[in-house]
Amino acid sequence: LAPPRTSAEQPGPRGRAVAGPRAGASAELSLEPPLLGCRDIRNVSGVQYLGSGYTKAVYKAVLNRTLAVALKAVDFGGHDIAHCVRQFSALGDCYRLAAYKIVKEMILLQRLRHANVLQLYGYCYQDSNDIPDTLTTITELGSPLEMIQLLQTSWEDRFRICLSLVRLLHYLAHSPLGSVTLLDFRPRQFVIVDGELKVTDLDDASIEESSCTSNSDCFMEFPARNFTLPCSVEGRCQSMNEKRNLYNAYRFFFTYLLPHSAPTSLRPLLDKIVNATGELHWGIDETAAQLERVLNLYKSGEYLQNTTRMPKAEYRRVPEAFIPDENYRCWPSYHHKGCLLSVFDVNEAIEICDSYSQCKAFVLTNQTTWTGRSRMLWSRSSSWVTYSGCFRCFNTVWSESCSGLW
Known part of the structure; x- marks a missing residue:
């Protein structure tokens, strides 16, 4: 991470803007003023590399010795930059192409406000590797989602993960931007914050519903199943974004986390939820309603009404x-x-x-x-x-x- 610009290039009020020589580029984002900016990165400490993908590198850092955050930036040694530079020999242009994903994610993190969407704290434009206006985003810090560890936790905590996910997908299906689908839907796109599941990677999210002229155009292919959805009279594949998210939730989360070691009296309802989502018989509205029903039964103790046995010994x-x-x-x-x-x-x-x-x-x-x-x-x-x-x-x-x- 490069040091922030000099004070002459920084805005006056703390975190109000992140302008530099190309102020227009950041102004085009139409983002609200960030809570944190370049001045806060100046006081960063305890920087620790967490991981990277094709485009981005993620770091853990402590700002002002008090707030632990995640910093995301384009990975100059990553696949996208390396492949582009080999092909075009233009580092600056290759950076801007890769940075588009971070800009897109930053906008979506601010527009999609929900308890299960990672919180965007701010961003900073600064010079790095002789490239002006490289972008670093500052977000809430979460723990990586480790499925093997999750399988060893209590059913109650695993149910919380599934409930968090369904609440997120319900919001995405009815978001202010329209129905949002996560095209790169994998456990690594999520983190855990205080026991709640939150989506962190939104650079591959899409609000485009596939166009169609017949049902055959609405074909969804997965490794183990394929589905054909109806083509609406408006020429759009009906609920494709929502159903894609829901089936991915089934195959990556529900099948592993929901039924195993659940209270006996809740298993028929949980099996029904798993089967209905695996066959896409339900949409996200019904799935969310049924998981909320499970929560209510569990919290109220109603699931115990027909299961209490006579104790074997006196206590x-x-x-x-x-x-x-x-x-x-x-x-x-x-x-x-x-x-x-x-x-x-x-x-x-x-x-x-x-x-x-x-x-x-x-x-x-x-x-x-x-x-x-x-x-x-x-x-x-x-x-x-x-x-x-x-x-x-x-x-x-x-x-x-x-x-x-x-």
Whole structure:
């Protein structure tokens, strides 16, 4: 990343503009004034390379020693620049061609305001590699989406990822720009911020609905399935952008994250969602409504109404007690050193403890999940020690809260 321009070339108010010798180029973007700009990059520290694709390189950095952000810029050593320079021997022109993707993404990040779209903090035009007005965007920082790690997390967290994605796709289908499709739809185009899925790469997004004269023109091809959509009377393939997004969500996310280790009573509905999206029987509106229904059943505890069994043993509440170092591991768990799960209430906790042969006790912690459910710690010991301010429960005991568990 090149240093920003001198103060003479910088705008007066902080972050109000990023003008330089080619102020018209940035003015054409019609963007709102950014919150952050070149002056903030001057105070950057802790720059760390995160990765790159064909066009862009992404860096993690800390601005003003307080705000961790992601910085995106054209990768001069990337495939697009290298291929163009080999062909045309014009670095400046090749840069401008590659930078178009960043400019496009920057505009879309600002126009598409949604909780599951990465937030654009600002941008900066500065000279780099003897090229004027190279562009760096400043965005919210997220964690890469690692599917293998996601498969090892709780069903509740995996459901949150799918719900985030469906809410995003519902917004894109009804966005102010029209129906937006993600042509390069892969897990690497997304990041996780505070447990929520957010789209970060929008340079390959499109709002163009395919034109057609017959249904045969509305052919969508995927590795495992092909679909033919109806051609509307207006000569457009009906809901093609929406359906392309939805099927990609099915094949990259739903099949892996939704059904596995879900609560038993929710599996028929989840299987219905997976099958309906895999066959494109539903659009995004129905899919979103059904996932919101799952959320409501899960948060309210209604999914437990027909599943509660008689406990195998009696449990009693032991206040101000704890179980020392008698944890065992289970999967999936919120903690890798113990069996930490979420429950709707104590009755569900008893049922879960009964289902584990090692479980002799469980502890209601003061932690809650994103749905408001309580986290319980399971133990293989029924021996307990009293401790002021700490409640414990086990197989003849149950308790309530312990602030110092993790």
